[in-house]
Amino acid sequence: MRLTPIRCVSSTCLGALLSVLGLSAGNAWAGGILIYEAGQEGNGLANAGAAALATDPSVLMSNPAGITQLAGTQISANAQVILGDLSFSRDSNNQFDGNEGGNALQWLPGASFFISHQLDERSAVGFGTYGNFGLALDYDDDWAGRYFTQEAAVIGVSFQPTIAHRFTDQLSVGVGPRIVYGYYRTEVAINNNLLGLLDRPDGQLEYKDTDVGTGVNLGVLYTVDERTQVGLAYTSKVKLEFKDSPDVRNVSNPIINAALRRLDVDTLELDMTIPQTVLLSVAHQLDPQWKLLGSLGWQDWSDFGQIGVEVDADAVGVDRTVDRQYKDTWHASLGAQYQATPxxxxxxxxxxxxxxxxxxxxxxxxxxxxxxxxxxxxNYQVEKGLDLHMAYTLVWLGDMDDEQTKARSGTTLSGTYRNSALHILGGGATWRF
Structure with missing residues (x-):
């Protein structure tokens, strides 16, 4: 997801508002971390084989063509929780006062529901609702980086009807129109301390809104032989437009107040885009017990480099930076399934x-x-028509250095996120009729 430069709404250019207020509008862990996990059994595979493995209706999220492999009517209901460990530690180059922000990524619950129905020997329909993007950051209000961000959240829920057809014994094609409900919220402190000469409490800016966007998931599944399947899936970009009035409170800096009076802003509009992706997967049955899986993926982030604004004001004027230098991301995964018993x-x-x-x-x-x-x-088969599953994923980011400098004031925030990680716990059930 990305935030484009601010567009002009009403009679004024809203980018100027953010320049004065010092808003840094981020997209809360969207970037190169695509959340493949949505509570389904595939959580335990790190996305390996996701577009080629059709064991339950959740396959429509990764490859809509996969539901042609599912007999009868099948229902999958799942839940999960994402636990984070993301703590910033200042270093000797840091020039902002305040604490280190605490653990910015606490926890985020999620759920998903999928259903597939076989129309005949070659055709199937399905539906899924799931959240596979968006996390949230929540720093302490008085942390050192409060003029860059205090809170940021992006939550997205997808609704995907799906239809698939097996054109030959080997080739299946599926399509799933995708409707995404998005929620965005950001909160940032406003520096009321004019030129560092006074000690005024910070002001506050809060912005939140919801929107609905549309896209499509396409997939092809090809059976090479009775032991090997190859899947290729494409998801289009989804555009979300957030448009609301920012809530600005307790601003006593005369520069900011003067700018607000000049701008007379009614609406702030931010565009956010979930990028297109391509995923190629292979599933190979090595023997009656072992199945080997692999995936290669691409996500189109380079088109969305200008994702926000980071700005700074002083007595002379304002400055704004919008280009975050995003680039395409690549995914690779390997996995296996071991059928220990029936x-x-x-x-x-x-x-x-x-x-x-x-x-x-x-x-x-x-x-x-x-x-x-x-x-x-x-995965445990309780009875012929009921499976239960549980999974755990460690998403390891390690140490991440961060150094940001305000363009006009020259003040630098500097430090490291040490041993950063996400822990994703999920589970659910699949019923077959």
Whole structure:
């Protein structure tokens, strides 16, 4: 997801408002961290084989063509929680006062629901609702980076009807129109301390809104032989437009107040885009117990480099920076399923995602980097028509340096996020009729 430069709404250019207020509008951990996990059994595979493995209706999220492989009517209901460990530590180059912000990424619950129905031997329909993007940051209000961000949240829920058809015994094609409900919120402190000569309490800016965007998921599934399947899936970009009035409170800096009076702003509009992706997956049945899985993926982040504004005001004027230098990201994963008994299946996977930003371009409102995924999970067949599953994924980001400088004041925020990680726990059930 990205935030474009601010557009002019009403009679004024709203970018000037953000320049004066010092708003840094980030996208809360969207960038190079695509959330593949949505509570389904595939959580335990680190996305390995996601577009080629059709064991339950959740496959429509990764590859709509996969539901042609599912017999009868199947329902999958899942829940998960994302626990974070993201703590900023200042270093000797830091020039802002305040604390270190605490753990900025606490926890985020999620749920998903999928259903598929076989129309005949070749056609199937399905529906899924799931959240596979968006996290949230919540720093202490008086932390050192409060003039860059205090809170930022992006929550997205997708609704996807799906239809798929098997054109030959080997080739299936599926399409899933996608409706995304998005929620965005950001909060940032406003520096009332004019030229560093006075000691006034900070002001506050809060902005939040919701929107609905549309896109499409397309997929092809090809059966090479009775042991090997290859899947290729494409998801289009989805554009969300947030448009609301910012809530500005307790501003006593005369420069900011004068600018607000001049601008007479009614509405602030931010555009956010979920980028297009491509995923290629392979699933190979090695023997009756072992199935090997792999995936390669691409996410189109380079088109969305200008994702926000980071600004700064002084007695002379204002300055604004919008280009975050985003670049395309790549995904690779390997995994395996071990059918220990007719009832027990063990999943395992290892995945890697490159970073959408270089180290020198990292920001505290979106402190992302390259990620490693280590995942495992189990599936238990309670009876012929009911499976239960649980999974755990460690998303490891490690140490991430961050250094940001206000263009006019020259004040620098500097430090490191040490041993950064996400822990994703999920589970659910699949019923087959």
């Amino acid at each position: 009832k027990w299946r063990w999943n395992m996977g290892l995945g890697y995602d490159s970073s959408a930003v270089d180290d020198e371009d990292r920001t505290v409102d979106n402190p992302m980097g390259e990620t490693w995924r280590l995942a495992t999970g189990i």
